[in-house]
Amino acid sequence: YCRSPVMATPQAALPYSTIPTVEPSPSINQSVGESTPLISKKPAKSTPASSVNLTFVYLLLGLLVAIGSAAVVLIELDRDGNRVTAENFNMLTSLTEYKFALRSIPPRLFQVDRGTCWDFATIGVLEADYRSHGIEKGFLQPNEYVQFSEQAYGISVMRECERTGQANCREWGDNVSNNSTEGGELGWLYYMPNLFNQVLPVSVCPYPPTSGHEEEHRCPGMDEALATNPVKFNLTGMTTVYEPEATKRLLRAANRALGWSSLTHMASFHLPCEGPWAERDECAPERRVRCPASKNFGVPYCAELIMPGYSLDGEFYTHGEYILEGGHGMLLVGYNDQYRTKLGQVGGFIIRNSWEDRVYKLPRGPRGSHTIAYFMGELSDWDERTICPNAHNPRSWLSCVNVDMGPTHAIGTRHRLAAATARRAHSSGSASNDDIDLTMCLNDKAVAEAVELTRQPLEFACQDAAWGCRQDARYFLYATADGPDDTVVMTMVEYDPATQNRTLVALAPMPWDMVAEVYQPVAPQMNALKNNDLLCGFYFFPYDSLSTSIAKFPGSYYSTHFEIEWDDQSYAFYSARNPTRDYTLLRQSTGIQPTLNFTGPYPFNHRL
Numbered sequence: 001y002c003r004s005p006v007m008a009t010p011q012a013a014l015p016y017s018t019i020p021t022v023e024p025s026p027s028i029n030q031s032v033g034e035s036t037p038l039i040s041k042k043p044a045k046s047t048p049a050s051s052v053n054l055t056f057v058y059l060l061l062g063l064l065v066a067i068g069s070a071a072v073v074l075i076e077l078d079r080d081g082n083r084v085t086a087e088n089f090n091m092l093t094s095l096t097e098y099k100f101a102l103r104s105i106p107p108r109l110f111q112v113d114r115g116t117c118w119d120f121a122t123i124g125v126l127e128a129d130y131r132s133h134g135i136e137k138g139f140l141q142p143n144e145y146v147q148f149s150e151q152a153y154g155i156s157v158m159r160e161c162e163r164t165g166q167a168n169c170r171e172w173g174d175n176v177s178n179n180s181t182e183g184g185e186l187g188w189l190y191y192m193p194n195l196f197n198q199v200l201p202v203s204v205c206p207y208p209p210t211s212g213h214e215e216e217h218r219c220p221g222m223d224e225a226l227a228t229n230p231v232k233f234n235l236t237g238m239t240t241v242y243e244p245e246a247t248k249r250l251l252r253a254a255n256r257a258l259g260w261s262s263l264t265h266m267a268s269f270h271l272p273c274e275g276p277w278a279e280r281d282e283c284a285p286e287r288r289v290r291c292p293a294s295k296n297f298g299v300p301y302c303a304e305l306i307m308p309g310y311s312l313d314g315e316f317y318t319h320g321e322y323i324l325e326g327g328h329g330m331l332l333v334g335y336n337d338q339y340r341t342k343l344g345q346v347g348g349f350i351i352r353n354s355w356e357d358r359v360y361k362l363p364r365g366p367r368g369s370h371t372i373a374y375f376m377g378e379l380s381d382w383d384e385r386t387i388c389p390n391a392h393n394p395r396s397w398l399s400c401v402n403v404d405m406g407p408t409h410a411i412g413t414r415h416r417l418a419a420a421t422a423r424r425a426h427s428s429g430s431a432s433n434d435d436i437d438l439t440m441c442l443n444d445k446a447v448a449e450a451v452e453l454t455r456q457p458l459e460f461a462c463q464d465a466a467w468g469c470r471q472d473a474r475y476f477l478y479a480t481a482d483g484p485d486d487t488v489v490m491t492m493v494e495y496d497p498a499t500q501n502r503t504l505v506a507l508a509p510m511p512w513d514m515v516a517e518v519y520q521p522v523a524p525q526m527n528a529l530k531n532n533d534l535l536c537g538f539y540f541f542p543y544d545s546l547s548t549s550i551a552k553f554p555g556s557y558y559s560t561h562f563e564i565e566w567d568d569q570s571y572a573f574y575s576a577r578n579p580t581r582d583y584t585l586l587r588q589s590t591g592i593q594p595t596l597n598f599t600g601p602y603p604f605n606h607r608l
Contacts, residue, residue, distance in 0.1 A: 101334025
């Protein structure tokens with residue numbers, strides 16, 4: 001992977017220096033106003049009830065102030081007896097709401113098959129901060145963004161590490177010290193001020209998709225561009241946190257995207273060695289494992305399936321055994337305490353990833369993503385499918401089997417077309433053609449309308465004949481049912497175009513994402529349902545998964561905030577004032593990001 005898998009345990013989460021100043025509480029007379037004296041100068045024969053009540057209130061307020069002051073004194077001392085700065089103390093102890101997300105996040109780019117996640121995470125922090133600052137100052141329009149070059153930055157880091165004798169570039173498991181971009185750390189930028197004017201726009205040179213010495217050091221025109229590069233900044237501070245609650249508070253207080261660094265892992269699923277799994281290689285005597293006693297499968301042996309610890313829904317997760325895979329850097333943009341993942345984990349962080357949405361062969365596995373608004377609970381599923389349909393995700397597939405077409409299937413009745421889907425229970429195996437109605441599935445016009453409206457695929461092709469499917473057959477979703485250990489049993493209608501025979505075929509129970517290795521939507525529907533790379537690309541990392549990782553491997557997680565000061569010359573808005581700077585690449589690297597404008601769960605409706 002693209003960063004060292006286990007970091008050394010940090011000594012402290014923050015730079016500690018001075019204790020925050022606690023302002024003295026105002027006097028009682030000041031708090032109620034000088035015109036309202038509390039004590040009468042005239043003697044009184046009795047104490048009115050109102051005076052007693054006021055006295056009680058003031059005593060209670062005084063007690064609360066005293067308790068609060070004591071808490072401040074206690075909390076501000078860290079475990080080593082050091083003191084935190086007032087700024088960081090306030091930043092990390094402020095109250096947090098149940099969800100929060102930044103919106104001015106530029107689109108993702110892909111690291112492809114290289115270990116450069118640290119590079120993409122660092123550039124992501126700079127891009128997001130550059131955009132936020134530019135919008136705040138009026139240098140950029142709210143929908144404008146600028147992307148910087150990961151390729152050029154990686155080369156600059158390798159050069160700086162070599163120039164300084166690897167002074168700040170030595171980390172176990174990383175390869176920058178070996179003159180390679182395969183593995184690095186996002187926080188290194190803070191210690192390399194010579195790079196503060198060496199971040200170039202992305203259009204300076206292409207990013208090679210594969211690793212290798214030549215590819216990693218290739219960026220034609222880079223040195224010429226550096227000579228007139230207008231992008232310039234200064235890092236005045238760096239704050240790093242190491243646990244989830246502090247991360248949430250830092251994100252809100254800084255109001256900027258954070259660099260994220262954590263472990264990635266694999267997950268395990270267990271399926272009884274019976275039925276369709278009994279003859280599989282995974283249940284051979286040399287590969288099968290003892291079934292977990294907690295599963296109560298009723299058989300001694302199971303097939304153990306190792307899956308990536310992330311899903312086609314863009315959700316990281318833990319399941320079964322936690323198997324360390326590597327380290328990964330991403331861009332933290334938000335959190336939602338109430339979002340519930342498909343496996344039932346509640347609450348977590350929203351992160352921009354640098355992975356493509358596609359089906360890789362296991363163990364790398366299929367990958368998908370969503371928008372920020374989706375993980376914030378601000379869109380309906382239908383709204384989201386118009387942006388990130390994730391057509392390769394079996395959870396997104398739609399059945400056209402046994403759908404009553406009705407007297408007409410014109411465009412005006414398309415809302416009923418998708419809603420009329422019926423999934424009747426049926427055993428696997430042969431079935432009468434009369435029992436399986438494919439009228440809609442075989443009507444090209446009706447299918448095209450349904451795909452356009454629902455943003456879901458309806459026809460599928462065999463990808464792996466080892467599971468019993470045929471390359472020359474057409475497949476339509478019939479039904480799904482829960483399988484053991486959070487798996488799914490998916491039943492398809494297999495249609496033979498030559499004989500027009502229809503057969504029900506059920507896959508063996510398997511994890512949802514594994515189904516994507518067996519079937520995928522046919523090419524025309526897949527091409528019509530591509531994710532929007534300008535808005536998709538975000539993942540969800542549950543608190544539980546992160547806490548499990550931290551507990552197993554202390555020091556393996558951190559998020560970092562850079563305090564960045566941008567020079568005005570960094571923006572094309574000031575190009576006329578800086579004639580010695582060349583803004584050509586900057587303008588070529590500027591884009592427009594679409595905005596979301598949904599008023600309800602009807603993405604195609606418009607008020608007349």
